Amino acid sequence: NAGVTQTPKFQVLKTGQSMTLQCAQDMNHNSMYWYRQDPGMGLRLIYYSASEGTTDKGEVPNGYNVSRLNKREFSLRLESAAPSQTSVYFCARADTNEKLFFGSGTQLSVL
Amino acid sequence: GENVEQHPSTLSVQEGDSAVIKCTYSDSASNYFPWYKQELGKRPQLIIDIRSNVGEKKDQRIAVTLNKTAKHFSLHITETQPEDSAVYFCAASKQSGGSYIPTFGRGTSLIVHP
Numbered sequence: 001n002a003g004v005t006q007t008p009k010f011q012v013l014k015t016g017q018s019m020t021l022q023c024a025q026d027m028n029h030n031s032m033y034w035y036r037q038d039p040g041m042g043l044r045l046i047y048y049s050a051s052e053g054t055t056d057k058g059e060v061p062n063g064y065n066v067s068r069l070n071k072r073e074f075s076l077r078l079e080s081a082a083p084s085q086t087s088v089y090f091c092a093r094a095d096t097n098e099k100l101f102f103g104s105g106t107q108l109s110v111l
Numbered sequence: 112g113e114n115v116e117q118h119p120s121t122l123s124v125q126e127g128d129s130a131v132i133k134c135t136y137s138d139s140a141s142n143y144f145p146w147y148k149q150e151l152g153k154r155p156q157l158i159i160d161i162r163s164n165v166g167e168k169k170d171q172r173i174a175v176t177l178n179k180t181a182k183h184f185s186l187h188i189t190e191t192q193p194e195d196s197a198v199y200f201c202a203a204s205k206q207s208g209g210s211y212i213p214t215f216g217r218g219t220s221l222i223v224h225p
Binding site: 090104105 | 160
């Protein structure tokens with residue numbers, strides 16, 4: 001499942017700190033997504049981007065911002081981290097047949 | 112918005128048995144239904160998908176069925192093996208603003224006992 005690279009793999013933050021999760025695809029597909037995964041909650045959509053320069057809110061956008069400056073990269077920013085944002089974050093891209101390919105995930109803990 | 116319900120949350124079977132996971136969706140605009148498998152500590156990976164113009168699709172030991180009228184779809188795994196043990200997610204997907212937006216179920220933890 002090459003094609004979506006996420007960094008970092010692990011991160012510990014203190015409440016109130018900020019950080020940016022990076023995601024890059026090695027293809028040229030338009031659609032990219034950020035999901036969070038919590039136990040028993042499945043994968044919940046935070047933001048998505050249909051194309052370079054456009055972003056839209058998903059199911060759980062509060063406390064997050066995103067940036068899609070070019071077709072390859074789609075970053076997720078936490079401006080002031082809260083313990084409720086402790087989660088595993090997955091970036092994904094969709095191919096032309098709507099199939100999602102996920103990155104390897106970022107495990108974030110907010111203390 | 113779309114709401115996807117997935118059952119059961121946990122499924123325990125003996126090796127060689129069949130396993131069935133069921134999902135329902137609420138939005139009739141959804142027209143693409145993928146299934147993802149997530150092994151412990153790994154990323155979700157697509158295993159099979161079905162579109163709304165098809166009622167059933169098979170790929171070796173796995174199959175998916177779709178009932179558009181009832182708004183439900185199911186994953187069937189036959190002759191289960193220990194390596195099938197994982198969390199399985201269904202999703203209902205519809206087009207919005209140039210993207211297909213999947214809404215996921217909460218997942219089913221499948222345990223296959225040798």
